[in-house]
Amino acid sequence: MNIDVERFLQDLDTLRQIGRFNDTGVHRPTFSDDDMESRRWLAREMEAVGLEATIDGIGNVFGRNKGPGPFVLVGSHLETQNYAGWLDGVLGVVAALALARAGMSVDVCAYCDEEAHFGDFIGARSLIGQFSEQDMDAARNRHNGSPLRDALKRVGLDGVPRLRLDEARYKGAFEMHIEQGTQLERAGERIGVVTGIVxxxxxxxxxxxxxxxxxxxxxxxxxxxxxxxxxxxxxxxxxxxxxxxxxxxxxxxxxxxxxxxxxxxxxxxxxxxxxxxxxxxxxxxxxxxxxxxxxxxxxxxxxxxxxxxxxxxTPSPCDPSMQAALRQAASELCPGKWQSMPSGAIHDSQILSQLLPVSMLFVPSIDGISHHYREDTSPDDLRLGLQVLARGVELFLAG
Amino acid sequence: MNIDVERFLQDLDTLRQIGRFNDTGVHRPTFSDDDMESRRWLAREMEAVGLEATIDGIGNVFGRNKGPGPFVLVGSHLETQNYAGWLDGVLGVVAALALARAGMSVDVCAYCDEEAHFGDFIGARSLIGQFSEQDMDAARNRHNGSPLRDALKRVGLDGVPRLRLDEARYKGAFEMHIEQGTQLERAGERIGVVTGIVxxxxxxxxxxxxxxxxxxxxxxxxxxxxxxxxxxxxxxxxxxxxxxxxxxxxxxxxxxxxxxxxxxxxxxxxxxxxxxxxxxxxxxxxxxxxxxxxxxxxxxxxxxxxxxxxxxxTPSPCDPSMQAALRQAASELCPGKWQSMPSGAIHDSQILSQLLPVSMLFVPSIDGISHHYREDTSPDDLRLGLQVLARGVELFLAG
Structure with missing residues (x-):
């Protein structure tokens, strides 16, 4: 496994420039011009690392691996809360891209609109077949009330087919994310292996x-x-x-x-x-x-x-064998500096968990801050997180 | 004593037409056109009953008795809260006018702005010398922030002298008011002799x-x-x-x-x-x-x-001998149908109490409602209230 950690940090920085505000923050609401630029950037990068990229009819950016399976699905989301931070969601997408670049058997997905500008997990729900055409008709922007359909038309996605997850293709779905709390920081630890989403x-x-x-x-x-x-x-x-x-x-x-x-x-x-x-x-x-x-x-x-x-x-417990793989990886790479912990916040993985075994990995949030331009994680923790994720996925795919 | 109760009810109705809204309500904020019309109406009526009427430089409408003393001061306020009722304040002014009409030794005053459109009791405080020119400079309309001075200019009262109460002239000050609560109604009683303002x-x-x-x-x-x-x-x-x-x-x-x-x-x-x-x-x-x-x-x-x-x-206890006169009057006119009670609400009398002995008389509020177009008191209770007030003032002046 040859994971390009510095390129991963560079990709994070590239995405930080798209919708950048207040020096360190990012404002990239779903289907804004900046949001669409970030989706197109991701699709190009997916193609560059050998994935077959699609932006589907609800904005999911999906990179399908052309190699032999078995596969795991890895991803998170690209859009941000209004005037928020640079890592929430993006981290998990860029980490997934890094695994694909390293030749691992992963599909990569940026699930659209986890930040709920238009609804609850509309991208992930669409992928698992739980967001109907009627749901699309009814969805409105929660800030200004404008229809989802109008936004899709504006960005050229109306009438584009929506992807459905082929659950038989995957052993499970991983998501790396910032903690958005202070439990790791207070404990002086660097990795959280998520036991489930509350x-x-x-x-x-x-x-x-x-x-x-x-x-x-x-x-x-x-x-x-x-x-x-x-x-x-x-x-x-x-x-x-x-x-x-x-x-x-x-x-x-x-x-x-x-x-x-x-x-x-x-x-x-x-x-x-x-x-x-x-x-x-x-x-x-x-x-x-x-x-x-x-x-x-x-x-x-x-x-x-x-x-x-x-x-x-409903609670979404993380898959025991996926957790075991991440714990093993953490024990190898940062012994004594990790913990198992629940996720108090909601994540795309809880939607995916209805079809697939899921698991999540947390890295510390400095001062616990998220949804704010001060949201940050130290570069060393970002590097370690990617390495633990890669090693965990490797162990899980092997086992 | 020959008190014209029906004329008193008719005066209340006349004032109800000035700024009437929603059929039963009155909207007459301080220094509005309707408010000034009501003040000019009162000044004319004062003259008609033989008082010497003045609208002073802060909007107080004062009717000075030309007869021999000793006098009592009787009054309340004319303006209303926004979109409020017909009796709050007005009742006490019109009752005072009725006493003067009956030839009693009373001065009548409508203290300006008890309802605090521009400040706390600015009219009553001005009368007792506790509202300086600097206070006038600083006072603003609490709804729109416009200066009191501008309002006074608009209604032609800028530069008009402000009256100062001649405390030596009075044995005390009476105020009749609606209860603005349900204690009388619940007790099945018709008159409240106020023990003090909390x-x-x-x-x-x-x-x-x-x-x-x-x-x-x-x-x-x-x-x-x-x-x-x-x-x-x-x-x-x-x-x-x-x-x-x-x-x-x-x-x-x-x-x-x-x-x-x-x-x-x-x-x-x-x-x-x-x-x-x-x-x-x-x-x-x-x-x-x-x-x-x-x-x-x-x-x-x-x-x-x-x-x-x-x-x-600070609490403003009512004067014991004034209370005794009102209790005596109530006992004569509605035996067993009155109580002594504190006023939980604030009233001009608490300002006057710094210079004069004061006393208040309550009549029931139907359903306890005030500051609302449904504010009301039965005509019989209004009549009785006036009679008890008149008899109480008579007893107090005699004693």
Whole structure:
């Protein structure tokens, strides 16, 4: 295996120039001119390393290996969040290209729009046959509401056929990514072998009370939706530690009081609450706990509480033998400097996992920063990550 | 005493037509064309009942009694909140006019801008000498930021002298008002004799943590400002009942999380919290409790908590002999159908109380609604309110 690590770093830098902003950042939303330039660049590079390149009818850039199998699929995504960083997604695509350049039995794919400018994983879902023509009709740009179909027309992809993954062709799918957290950095480690992508359950908790003036309404008369909301959140804070797992997380990121005015008793509160874990049993336990808390609130409080699921992904465990190959590679290349860890963030691999065994490899994010122009990883960690990925793929293909 | 109750109702209706909206509501912000029309109407009516009328250089409409003293000052305000009701403020002005019409020894005043389009009680503060030329220079319309001076120029009041209250002239100041709550209605009562206007202490509680991604940040790493805020509010909910008085109220009306996004751990939270009571010792106890909770939060939480006073009014107890006169009047005219009660809302009388003994009389608000086009009081309650006020003033002037 002769992996060109410096060319890999150079490719990362080349892509950083396309849509560069604020010196270190990249702004390359899906189907922007810069985004399409990066897709065409990738297709040319795929051809240059001997792959058969296609940009399909939803923007996936696919490089098919012309050699004999068995193959693994390796990739991630090219587009960025608005005004974001240079490594999120791109790293996994350029690493996959480097494996192909080294002559490994890989297909390379940049799954389109993981960053959800037009929808949830539309590229990866299209590849596995879970994004219909009706879904395409309905998809809109989440920033400006313009139709996906118009964007595809503008970039010349309307009417271009969409690829479908030939699952029989692959032993599995690998994805290398930045951690987007600080667990590796805090532990002083350089590689994370991902055990799985956590499932997420998201909820809107709605509390309905009575809007009133703070001055004229006695405490005994009030139906304060904000206060009932605080009691629910305090109960979650007390009860969730009893049912969670060691890597569970739960978060209230958004609170909307109505009218949210200092001198008016809130008549309504909306709480946006979510929790994540790799274990479906723990997710179920947390959901039962949440439902009990809301039920109890309806017994105790003067306000009425309802709960509405607003998002739900199932956990995607990584394939044990693919994980074993990556652990072996990490043990060889950075002994004592790696850990197994779940991915708290979502990734294309969780879509692919519906058809293929998947596995992911993390490199550290400096200060845990992503989706920001300061997103970065040290060149040595980037080099090591590529080498561990290559060695892991080699071991997996051999075993 | 020969009080013309039907003329009083007719005057209320006349003023309702000036700035009427949505059939039952009134939109008459300070120094709008409709507001100035209502002020000129009042000045004409004052003259018609024998008072010497002045619209002063800050918009106060003052009717000076030409008879022999001793006098009481009676009034309230004419302007409304935006798109609000027909009785808030106007009731007290029209009632005062009715007393003057009946030949009672009253001066009548519509204190300008109690509804704070340009500032806090600017009319009443100007009358008692607590609104300087510099204050006038600085005052801005809170909706559009335009200077008070420009508004005064537009309505022809710039350069007009401002009146100063001759405190030696009065035995006290009365104000009749709608309750703006449901305590009378719920008790099935028709008159509230106000014991005082509560003091208000308003705070901004600032919680500073670390904004992070919900997926990649373990519970052990987080500095969740929203969570610390919830714990502070839960502590207030637990501790305030131990220190409050029987009529204390406390409210968190506004919560601002940053960035307030479902999938991001809040890095900062601002809580707008206030409490009210008539007793300064209870206000002090509640403030000590709040400060202790924030101090304790700084010991326990990973986020830092600071507290900033953003408003402070002192309680204004009503004068005992004026209250006694109103209680006597209520006992005569609606025995068993009245109560003594604090005013949770703020009123011009609290400014006047710095110079004069003050007292207030409440009539019921249907459904507790005010600052809304549905604000209303039954005609019978309006009639009774005027009669109790007149009788109370008569008793007070006689005693």
């Amino acid at each position: 499932g997420i359950r998201q909820w809107k908790i709605i509390v309905e009370g009575q809007q009133d003036h703070t001055g004229g309404t006695t405490m005994a008369e009030r139906r304060d939706a904000g206060l009932s909301a605080v009691r629910i959140l305090a109960a979650i804070d007390n009860e969730f530690p009893r049912v969670c797992g060691p890597r569970s997380v739960w978060t209230t990121g958004k609170i909307v009081l109505e009218p949210n005015s200092a001198q008016i008793i809130p008549g309504r509160a909306e709480l946006y609450f979510s929790f994540r874990d790799l274990d479906p049993n723990i997710l179920d336990a947390m959901e039962r706990c949440l439902r009990s808390i809301c039920q109890e609130a309806n017994r105790r409080e003067r306000c009425t509480v309802s709960i509405e699921p607003i998002g739900h992904t | 003091g208000i202490r308003q705070w901004k509680i600032i919680v500073e943590g670390q904004q992070d991604h919900t997926g990649g940040t373990t519970m052990a790493e987080r500095r969740d400002a929203g969570l610390s805020a919830v714990r502070i509010l839960a502590a207030i909910d637990n501790e305030f009942p131990r220190v409050c008085g029987p009529r204390s109220v406390w409210t968190t009306g506004k919560i601002v999380l940053e960035p307030n996004s479902a999938q991001i751990i809040p890095g900062r939270a601002e809580l707008y919290f206030s409490f009210r009571d008539l007793d300064p010792n209870i206000l002090d106890a509640m403030e000590r409790c709040l400060r202790s909770i924030c101090q304790e939060a700084n010991r326990r939480e990973r986020c830092t908590v600071s507290i900033e006073p953003i408003g402070h009014t």
